[in-house]
Amino acid sequence: MTARETLPILGFLIGAVLVSLFVTSNVVLNFLVFTLILAIAAQGWNLLGGYGGQYSFGHAAFFGMGAYVSAILQQRFGVNAYPAVAFGIAAAAVLGYAIGAMVFRAGLRGSYFALVTLAFAEVLRILANATEITGGAAGLLISLNLGAGNLQFADRSSFLILGAVLLALAMLITLALEKSRLGAQLVAVRENESAAAALGVDILAVKLRAISLSAALTGAAGALYAQYFLYIDSNIAFGTWISVEALLAPIIGGAGTVFGPLIGALILQGLSEGTKLLIGKIPGLDLIIFGVLLILVVRFPLHRIPGLLAARWRGKGAP
Amino acid sequence: MTGQGRDPAFLAVRDLTKRFGGLTAVSEATFDVREGSITGLIGPNGAGKTTLFAMIAGFEQPSAGLVLLDGEEITGRKPHDLAKLGLARTFQIVQPFAGLSVRENIAVGAFLRLPKRRDALALAEQVGQRLGLGPQLDKPAAALTVAGRKRLEVARALATRPRILLLDEVLAGLNPSELRDFLPVLQDIRAGGVTILMIEHVMQAVMSLCEHVHVLAGGRIIASGEAAEVVRNPAVIEAYLGPGAAQRLAAHA
Amino acid sequence: MGYPPEILLEAVANGLLMGAVYGLVALGLTLVYGVLHIINFAHGALLTLAMYAAYVAHGAFGLDPYAAMVPLAGLFFVLGYLVQRLVIGPASRGDDSNMLLVTLGLSIIIENAMLAIFRSDTMTLRLPYAMSMVEMGDVLLSLPRLIGFGVTLLVALLLFVLMTRTDTGRAIRAVAKERTGAALVGIDVAHIYAVTFGIGTACLAIAACLLLPSFYVSPRVGNAFVLVAFTIVVLGGMGSVTGALLGGLFIGVVESLSGLYFGDSLGQIGIFLIFILVLLLRPTGLFGARA
Ligand SMILES: Nc1ncnc2c1ncn2[C@@H]1O[C@H](COP(=O)(O)OP(=O)(O)OP(=O)(O)O)[C@@H](O)[C@H]1O
Ligand SMILES: [Mg+2]
Numbered sequence: 001m002t003a004r005e006t007l008p009i010l011g012f013l014i015g016a017v018l019v020s021l022f023v024t025s026n027v028v029l030n031f032l033v034f035t036l037i038l039a040i041a042a043q044g045w046n047l048l049g050g051y052g053g054q055y056s057f058g059h060a061a062f063f064g065m066g067a068y069v070s071a072i073l074q075q076r077f078g079v080n081a082y083p084a085v086a087f088g089i090a091a092a093a094v095l096g097y098a099i100g101a102m103v104f105r106a107g108l109r110g111s112y113f114a115l116v117t118l119a120f121a122e123v124l125r126i127l128a129n130a131t132e133i134t135g136g137a138a139g140l141l142i143s144l145n146l147g148a149g150n151l152q153f154a155d156r157s158s159f160l161i162l163g164a165v166l167l168a169l170a171m172l173i174t175l176a177l178e179k180s181r182l183g184a185q186l187v188a189v190r191e192n193e194s195a196a197a198a199l200g201v202d203i204l205a206v207k208l209r210a211i212s213l214s215a216a217l218t219g220a221a222g223a224l225y226a227q228y229f230l231y232i233d234s235n236i237a238f239g240t241w242i243s244v245e246a247l248l249a250p251i252i253g254g255a256g257t258v259f260g261p262l263i264g265a266l267i268l269q270g271l272s273e274g275t276k277l278l279i280g281k282i283p284g285l286d287l288i289i290f291g292v293l294l295i296l297v298v299r300f301p302l303h304r305i306p307g308l309l310a311a312r313w314r315g316k317g318a319p
Numbered sequence: 320m321t322g323q324g325r326d327p328a329f330l331a332v333r334d335l336t337k338r339f340g341g342l343t344a345v346s347e348a349t350f351d352v353r354e355g356s357i358t359g360l361i362g363p364n365g366a367g368k369t370t371l372f373a374m375i376a377g378f379e380q381p382s383a384g385l386v387l388l389d390g391e392e393i394t395g396r397k398p399h400d401l402a403k404l405g406l407a408r409t410f411q412i413v414q415p416f417a418g419l420s421v422r423e424n425i426a427v428g429a430f431l432r433l434p435k436r437r438d439a440l441a442l443a444e445q446v447g448q449r450l451g452l453g454p455q456l457d458k459p460a461a462a463l464t465v466a467g468r469k470r471l472e473v474a475r476a477l478a479t480r481p482r483i484l485l486l487d488e489v490l491a492g493l494n495p496s497e498l499r500d501f502l503p504v505l506q507d508i509r510a511g512g513v514t515i516l517m518i519e520h521v522m523q524a525v526m527s528l529c530e531h532v533h534v535l536a537g538g539r540i541i542a543s544g545e546a547a548e549v550v551r552n553p554a555v556i557e558a559y560l561g562p563g564a565a566q567r568l569a570a571h572a
Numbered sequence: 573m574g575y576p577p578e579i580l581l582e583a584v585a586n587g588l589l590m591g592a593v594y595g596l597v598a599l600g601l602t603l604v605y606g607v608l609h610i611i612n613f614a615h616g617a618l619l620t621l622a623m624y625a626a627y628v629a630h631g632a633f634g635l636d637p638y639a640a641m642v643p644l645a646g647l648f649f650v651l652g653y654l655v656q657r658l659v660i661g662p663a664s665r666g667d668d669s670n671m672l673l674v675t676l677g678l679s680i681i682i683e684n685a686m687l688a689i690f691r692s693d694t695m696t697l698r699l700p701y702a703m704s705m706v707e708m709g710d711v712l713l714s715l716p717r718l719i720g721f722g723v724t725l726l727v728a729l730l731l732f733v734l735m736t737r738t739d740t741g742r743a744i745r746a747v748a749k750e751r752t753g754a755a756l757v758g759i760d761v762a763h764i765y766a767v768t769f770g771i772g773t774a775c776l777a778i779a780a781c782l783l784l785p786s787f788y789v790s791p792r793v794g795n796a797f798v799l800v801a802f803t804i805v806v807l808g809g810m811g812s813v814t815g816a817l818l819g820g821l822f823i824g825v826v827e828s829l830s831g832l833y834f835g836d837s838l839g840q841i842g843i844f845l846i847f848i849l850v851l852l853l854r855p856t857g858l859f860g861a862r863a
Contacts, residue, residue, distance in 0.1 A: 055669055123844045192416055201431075299662065
């Protein structure tokens with residue numbers, strides 16, 4: 001990873017800071033913060049799905065784990081927000097490792113992997129809905145306690161910067177992965193498992209590292225969500241909506257690229273808000289458009305667009 | 320010469336057997352490969368050659384028997400562990416990482432011994448040049464011709480810096496001029512200290528490359544010896560051409 | 573914990589009856605998997621669509637769900653045929669993860685179209701016989717479920733005849749076994765795929781008509797069934813028709829009993845855990861048989 005390769009990420013960060021300085025509309029800021037949270041969750045999915053070819057339909061499990069562990073530690077045990085968020089991320093990573101250890105060891109791939117991750121997320125959703133420590137169906141409120149020391153900000157622009165820094169970090173991690181041995185091996189596993197094994201790639205170990213890292217990033221998005229809205233319930237934290245959006249964004253924006261998740265999240269959220277503005281608030285309309293878009297992207301793969309972007313700034317010849 | 324004693328076998332296969340349900344694909348195969356040699360494994364279609372390779376390289380669990388590499392038992396170990404030990408294989412049905420460039424394909428192999436990306440890419444470049452893939456290094460692997468894909472198989476395996484290479488029909492489907500170009504490459508690899516065990520149907524190549532040949536037919540090793548001597552063996556002729564063929568040929572001579 | 577035997581027996585019996593309809597839903601899924609080798613993520617959404625169709629047939633034309641069964645099955649056969657022929661087939665180009673994404677996209681579209689049209693309220697048909705019970709010995713059985721059980725058996729029988737006695741059925745089996753070989757002998761594989769998908773969707777229309785008298789409709793109702801159906805299909809062995817029916821009965825009983833002991837919401841966890849365990853331990857299914 002060279003300094004030049006990190007320039008676009010730096011550019012993104014500067015752009016975000018400029019926006020936070022000059023944009024005052026709460027609607028716009030809200031839109032951007034939400035998009036960033038989504039993009040971080042999607043970057044997590046992208047690590048495993050885009051680079052590793054393991055399509056999870058249950059990344060809500062990691063999003064919810066990050067959100068709940070962080071919120072419960074703050075609310076029930078009085079832990080400060082910073083260590084609480086760190087624990088939330090760690091818990092998501094551990095969950096990712098545990099699920100991966102079971103599922104990859106059993107050799108589940110493709111559709112089976114998608115199904116079983118979905119089932120894990122649903123089990124967690126039902127459990128969170130029925131146990132006491134999570135606040136059950138009523139959900140969990142994090143008490144308002146403004147101050148940078150508590151990772152709570154009155155103004156949305158601070159959250160915008162926080163989200164942008166986290167996403168930039170996630171993109172740096174992804175870029176570093178892309179340029180590393182692990183990244184090369186992960187892509188090899190995606191392309192052809194037996195060929196990778198023949199070249200000395202420990203497939204199980206590579207997948208386990210990828211799912212842990214992936215879960216950690218999506219868990220961070222969950223913790224950030226809880227910190228921003230100060231409220232979660234089982235349908236938000238473990239609901240299928242986040243599994244679906246974390247998958248849609250990279251696939252639409254360019255799976256297996258550093259900027260794909262952000263581009264996809266912007267497109268999805270832009271479409272969603274755009275239809276609301278143009279047609280009015282008809283429930284589900286934006287999702288109908290997402291569904292159509294997903295089928296179109298699969299039908300007419302335009303990966304070359306983000307692919308070209310990526311190729312331009314990674315220089316010619318280097319993988 | 321069974322390779323015991325003064326000249327121990329580098330790769331030793333002992334009574335290796337593979338059953339798929341009722342079918343015995345490989346039956347008590349026993350043979351040796353000497354260090355630094357190019358050894359041939361020949362036999363008619365469906366003889367069990369690829370299955371034998373798959374067992375040696377850890378892709379199929381043997382039903383019975385042993386494999387030893389440099390005196391160490393390696394039976395049933397995982398493919399990636401064997402690759403680390405220095406045993407690399409190619410696939411008869413080529414398995415390129417289709418979405419990656421040729422350079423990236425080879426780099427995956429190079430990463431086995433070189434953790435740094437810069438080093439892995441440098442080795443990939445070097446191996447690619449050596450195998451004549453220089454002009455294609457930045458093309459997608461999916462765009463290669465048959466001959467190019469075979470070279471890529473060998474290049475990737477070679478980039479893992481193996482001690483022994485198992486090549487499964489890397490010459491099949493090449494035209495005469497491609498063949499003429501490729502033979503010196505294989506000799507060069509051996510000269511670099513890599514032992515080669517190759518499955519091959521192209522007899523011309525076997526005769527000119529291999530000092531030692533094992534013949535597999537119906538899952539059994541039916542003959543072993545020098546290439547020129549093995550192809551005159553009546554049992555081998557019959558395995559290829561059917562019962563009675565040896566006598567008919569002899570009658571003609 | 574101890575329930576009197578009559579209650580347990582009744583729970584088992586009603587679980588079996590419900591399980592038959594689950595089996596019918598799973599039948600469509602497993603058939604599509606067995607022939608097309610795709611996991612149809614839109615299966616649940618198509619069931620939802622069918623339930624709304626039956627609901628509308630009742631509201632707009634006064635058609636009883638049982639009377640709507642045959643016309644809806646025909647309609648959904650055509651729908652399934654077209655969806656496979658015009659959308660899933662061309663978009664996925666035989667690639668496993670593409671199919672996964674396309675069927676996911678379809679399910680998102682259908683589910684949210686229902687949400688946009690009917691809003692998220694749950695709706696029920698108030699039919700006079702919805703709560704009717706039939707007494708059999710000591711146990712009371714729900715009439716709609718009893719009918720569902722009978723119709724499922726009938727459909728399974730019809731499918732069996734179709735598969736073994738007709739040219740189409742033979743072609744379907746040929747494609748399932750050896751796609752390239754079937755294409756070589758002149759079978760139109762794309763057509764057979766679409767027919768199979770159509771049959772799977774028609775099974776859903778029948779299941780919807782059987783469910784509607786005793787079940788509510790909402791845009792996401794299909795999800796509950798589809799995860800159950802996936803569990804059944806995995807349990808019964810992907811692609812196995814008998815496996816789907818047996819698995820359906822088994823899951824029906826498990827659900828009914830775990831609902832009795834743990835309450836309805838936690839009872840669902842039992843199904844997911846079975847699903848995960850079976851996938852991890854016996855991906856070929858408990859009943860092993862591959863159709
Ligand atoms: N996974 C498997 N399951 C069942 N049978 C198999 C399997 N793999 C190979 N076989 C059978 O084992 C026998 C040996 O096959 P193998 O591919 O090893 O032969 P081969 O000598 O490499 O042939 P060729 O020269 O055509 O490559 C064949 O009859 C083949 O059909
Ligand atoms: Mg072979």
